[in-house]
Amino acid sequence: MAMQERIREGATGAILFDAEVSPQVEDDWFEPEAWRERGGLRQQSGGRGGVAIIDTPAGECVLRHYRRGGMVARLMGDRYLWKGADLTRSFKEFRLLGRIAALGLPGAPPVACRYRRHGMFYTADLITRRIANAQTLAECLASGRLDGEMAELVGALVARFHRAGIWHADLNAHNILVTDDELYLIDFDRGRQREPADSWQQANLLRLRRSLVKLGAAAQGEPAFEETLWKPLVYRYERTLRA
Template structure:
């Protein structure tokens, strides 16, 4: 990994030169890729995600957007507190740190921010992981069983053992691929000293997500026996390995 920085009067681009020797502003513009016939899908919502076909391969382009009540006031703007504190630069660097730790995450390609006055807007490009579906999709399709639950527990434990805190650990951010399981969307994530408190809070967030998606429709006792207890057993074994 070789971090390169390009700056101009309105912002900066941070990119991994081992993935692409040159990244410029149009890379972060979905319309640019659409005009070249290189944009396959685009979704709205909080993330503003597009699948783009770049010289570095198939990638995911994500535009940072606020959620909740603040979104109505700020939209995609964030308070400027310095380049190194932008959402995009912090997530880019966290992805690189996790890759060095051999954790299963998307490969960071490039990040940018555009600064105007008190605010900035930001984008992130990552290599797309092929042939995936989310844990949420798997649950909806009836694929969440005891064995998959064990795999999810082991996955989360690997990140917690390394001191990685995921700010929004939920079933939509666990990807299942032929090559294994991955965690995605590390916006606001960070490295922390491993402690029981934040680790358990992280896991409870995942549990609430599964409940919200209907994993316990047969009752909490069945969910605990078939899903959560195997998940936690695998988590504890992996954490102490």
């Protein structure tokens, strides 16, 4: 079903939402405490993302507050330089997720997002539908579930996005979700759709490889990792990319 984009502007910012999912979205949808008061806050975690699972009229969703990472976080925290509504992190990711859904790719469907102006800066939030009964690829690795068969599925997943020109800015094992029926790619902050090219596609794959190695996938040695996990992943990736 096609997304029906709507914008509700206010004195300090704006909300962009899919009217097909919910005909109206209010500011308090982006406040975890408001969901807590109405008994709709299912889970909340801190860290860079500031993620909460909320039970909304549109179903169970994930609310994420945008925060910076690295050294710049000490100075800027959750603030970003204002360059216009269409260039906010939240609006850009919301629209990219809409294109991903329209392409039939397995991502987290967007529900709503907002920005709030603070002089020369803004803060932002995003709500997506929650993918139920899912584990991250990192969790699968830690529990011993990641094998050659799953690695092939990961390769096919990444190839489908790359074939459509979808570039993920932080392709790592935490941003791949695994369910009994499907694999999903999530968290497209700073991602974009671009002309398919081997250079960025291979760089994206190497980023995923570094993530897996960092999380212990090569604990039994580089040759074992290469043979049992990485070769199956690349094999299926290349087959799917050429399909």
